[in-house]
Amino acid sequence: MKHASSMPAPLAWIDSITERLGRAVxxxxxxxxxxxxxxxxxxxxxxxxxxxxxxxxxxxxxxVFLLAASYTLKHEGHVRVDIFYRAASVRxxxxxxxxxxxxxxxxxxxxxxxxxxxxxxxxxxxLEGSPETGGIPAIFxxxxxxxxxxxxxxxxxxxxxxxxxxxxxxxLAPPSDSDHAEELL
Numbered sequence: 049m050k051h052a053s054s055m056p057a058p059l060a061w062i063d064s065i066t067e068r069l070g071r072a073v074x075x076x077x078x079x080x081x082x083x084x085x086x087x088x089x090x091x092x093x094x095x096x097x098x099x100x101x102x103x104x105x106x107x108x109x110x111x112v113f114l115l116a117a118s119y120t121l122k123h124e125g126h127v128r129v130d131i132f133y134r135a136a137s138v139r140x141x142x143x144x145x146x147x148x149x150x151x152x153x154x155x156x157x158x159x160x161x162x163x164x165x166x167x168x169x170x171x172x173x174x175l176e177g178s179p180e181t182g183g184i185p186a187i188f189x190x191x192x193x194x195x196x197x198x199x200x201x202x203x204x205x206x207x208x209x210x211x212x213x214x215x216x217x218x219x220l221a222p223p224s225d226s227d228h229a230e231e232l233l
Contacts, residue, residue: 054220055211062207063122069200070119073112080108103184110190114197118204121153138215138222146212153205161198168192 055063084105090096120126133144168191170176177185214220 056214059207059210059214062203066118066122066200066204066207070116070122073116073119076108076112080105080112083108099178099180099183103178103180107184107186107190110193114193115200117197118200121201121204121208142212142215142222146209146216149205149208149212153208154202157198157201157205161195161202164191164194164198168195 083101087098087101087105090098090101133141136144168188171188171191174188175185176187176191177183178187211220215222
């Protein structure tokens with residue numbers, strides 16, 4: 049990343065954690081595809097059904113979706129109304145991102161965190177497992193991904209607030225499209 053030396057340490061630290069987590073979780077997509085292929089082959093070629101294998105696909109999908117959301121935010125991959133944003137100046141984009149994070153992302157993720165806490169706590173209290181016989185006995189771990197998702201999004205949201213405030217103040221150059229392309233390699 050070209051702007052790492054001019055980035056404040058907390059921003060670089062949060063971005064680094066988000067980057068590593070996103071890249072690590074991405075490997076689950078490959079594992080998920082391989083297991084799904086194996087489930088199909090076992091079912092249709094050998095008439096064998098494996099509930100734990102089928103449930104593991106759901107667990108991995110939820111893990112990828114929830115734990116990689118902050119990585120997607122960092123890389124500006126979330127859906128936005130681009131009709132006005134695309135033509136906006138760098139400063140206006142930074143203002144839009146800053147206000148969107150402060151007024152929408154942080155409150156919504158805080159709501160998810162607070163409202164999911166009891167739901168997850170109840171699941172942990174009984175060590176909730178699969179309703180299927182022979183299923184994965186760890187629904188409580190799966191449900192824990194919900195508050196983890198909210199926390200990761202809030203933390204990355206703080207990084208985005210810092211980044212956009214620095215861009216608005218002129219103390220940080222905005223990342224260019226080529227910077228994002230380099231990060232993905």
